[in-house]
Amino acid sequence: xxxxxxxxxxxxxxxxxxxxxxxxxxxxxxxxxxxxxxxxxxxxxxxxxxxxxxxxxxxxxxxxxxxxxxxxxxxxxxxxxxxxxxxxxxxxxxxxxxxxxxxxxxxxxxxxxxxxxxxxxxxxxxxxxxxxxxxxxxxxxxxxxxxxxxxxxxxxxxxxxxxxxxxxxxxxxxxxxxxxxxxxxxxxxxxxxxxxxxxxxxxxxxxxxxxxxxxxxxxxxxxxxxxxxxxxxxxxxxxxxxxxxxxxxxxxxxxxxxxxxxxxxxxxxxxxxxxxxxxxxxxxxxxxxxxxxxxxxxxxxxxxxxxx
Numbered sequence: 657x658x659x660x661x662x663x664x665x666x667x668x669x670x671x672x673x674x675x676x677x678x679x680x681x682x683x684x685x686x687x688x689x690x691x692x693x694x695x696x697x698x699x700x701x702x703x704x705x706x707x708x709x710x711x712x713x714x715x716x717x718x719x720x721x722x723x724x725x726x727x728x729x730x731x732x733x734x735x736x737x738x739x740x741x742x743x744x745x746x747x748x749x750x751x752x753x754x755x756x757x758x759x760x761x762x763x764x765x766x767x768x769x770x771x772x773x774x775x776x777x778x779x780x781x782x783x784x785x786x787x788x789x790x791x792x793x794x795x796x797x798x799x800x801x802x803x804x805x806x807x808x809x810x811x812x813x814x815x816x817x818x819x820x821x822x823x824x825x826x827x828x829x830x831x832x833x834x835x836x837x838x839x840x841x842x843x844x845x846x847x848x849x850x851x852x853x854x855x856x857x858x859x860x861x862x863x864x865x866x867x868x869x870x871x872x873x874x875x876x877x878x879x880x881x882x883x884x885x886x887x888x889x890x891x892x893x894x895x896x897x898x899x900x901x902x903x904x905x906x907x908x909x910x911x912x913x914x915x916x917x918x919x920x921x922x923x924x925x926x927x928x929x930x931x932x933x934x935x936x937x938x939x940x941x942x943x944x945x946x947x948x949x950x951x952x953x954x955x956x957x958x959x960x961x962x963x964x
Contacts, residue, residue, distance in 0.1 A: 657797040658813075659687045661790045663715065663783060664804035665694030670944055671805045671937060673702060674951060678808045680707040689793065691715045691786045693779060713789065718782050724867070725777045725874075733870055734770045735761055740872040741773035780875045781866055783843070788859045795852045802934070803844035805942055806917065807951070809958055810933040815847045815916070818896060820909035821854035823847035824879075825917035826893050840891060841883075841910075843876040844936055845917035849907075857904035883908065926953045931961075 660679050664672050672690070679686055690703060690712045704710045729737070738757055743750070756765050787801055798816055802808065815823055825845050848855045866878035883890065883899075890897040896909040913919055918932035921941045926949075929935070935954060937947055 657687065657794075658683055659689065659790070659794040659797055659799045660802060660808075661689040661691065661786065661799065662802045662804050662806075663691035663693055663786050665692075665719075666696050666699055668693075668804040668942075669695060669699045669702075670947065671807070671942060672699075673706070675802060675804065675807045676703050676706045676710070682808060682811060685709070687711065687794070689713060689790050691789075693719050693782075711793075713786075715782065715786060718785065719775070719779060722771075722774050722778050724781060725774050729774070729870055734774065735766075737773040737777060737872060738766065738770040741769065741776055777872075777874060780873065783875055784859060784863050784866060787846070787848075788856070788863070791848070791852060791855055791859060796850055798850050799848040799855070801846040801848070803936065805937040806844045806934055807937065808934050809954065812847065812916070812933055815911065816849055818909055819849065820847075820896055820907045821849045821851050822858050822906060822908045823849075823911055824908065825913045826891060826910040828893060828912055828914045840880050841876065842913055842917050842919050842936070843879050844919070845934055847911075847916075854904055854906045857901040858906045858908070861901040921950070926950050926957075929954070 660683075662672060662675060676688060676690075679688055684707075686707075687709045688707055688711070690700075690710060692700070692712050692714050694716055695703075695712075700712055703712070735757070739754070753769055756763060757769060760766055783801075787799075790799055790801075800812070823846065825842050827840055827842070862875075862879055862882055865882040866875050869878040869881060871877040886897065886899055890908075891910065893910055893912045896907055899906050899908055911917075914930045915932055917934050917936050918930060919936040919938055921929070921935075921937065922939050935950075937950070940946060941950060
């Protein structure tokens with residue numbers, strides 16, 4: 657049995673809707689777990705109409721509780737998180753917020769941005785807890801985690817042929833470790849094998865590493881740090897390593913982002929995109945107009961490939 661999971665609130669609904677539609681077309685019998693970070697009732701109704709195997713888990717209380725990301729972060733770290741969070745924006749709003757954060761770091765406006773940044777970090781951190789919960793629900797079965805903005809376009813059954821317990825997507829051109837290590841792996845797509853004991857040991861180790869990490873994008877940075885403890889040499893596309901977490905052996909394999917989690921949309925035209933199985937709509941590509949343009953182009957391209 658193949659299970660998929662994703663998480664998001666109503667601001668991600670347009671992405672989640674298309675993601676669920678794509679899964680239901682490619683794997684009509686797959687179970688789809690939706691972790692509700694703040695969806696509207698109508699959002700849930702629409703998603704439920706797309707697949708008969710949708711299950712919605714209310715995760716809103718965990719999103720509202722910021723204690724995990726607030727208690728162990730000092731004021732300077734909060735300020736840096738706010739600057740990093742603001743960097744995700746574009747245009748005048750980004751410049752205005754940056755000006756306020758720099759010139760008036762203790763203002764109520766700056767504190768509101770810090771609060772939004774902390775909430776965003778908690779949204780990301782909770783992904784690990786959602787995976788742990790989903791792992792229990794899907795015991796003994798394969799599980800695929802997709803960010804709400806990561807959309808499936810092709811079958812991925814062969815990912816599991818190598819027998820890895822955890823399949824992660826690695827940047828094809830590795831960034832420098834000194835200043836870009838937190839994007840070496842993209843945690844928006846993860847393929848888990850059916851060995852529940854192995855994946856639970858991995859997820860538990862990842863969670864504890866995340867609690868010790870105070871960097872921007874902490875859940876992704878902590879994943880890199882967890883594996884970096886073994887060796888930086890294991891970070892190679894199409895390579896597998898047998899690691900041990902909590903005395904449990906876990907086979908971890910690295911896949912190509914360009915094939916299984918294409919994330920480099922921001923400075924590229926759709927015509928240059930590789931023939932990926934999963935396309936990840938990051939940053940401005942999540943905006944509805946751009947999203948629909950790219951999505952429709954990719955669907956048309958895939959349809960033409962199948963015809964020829």
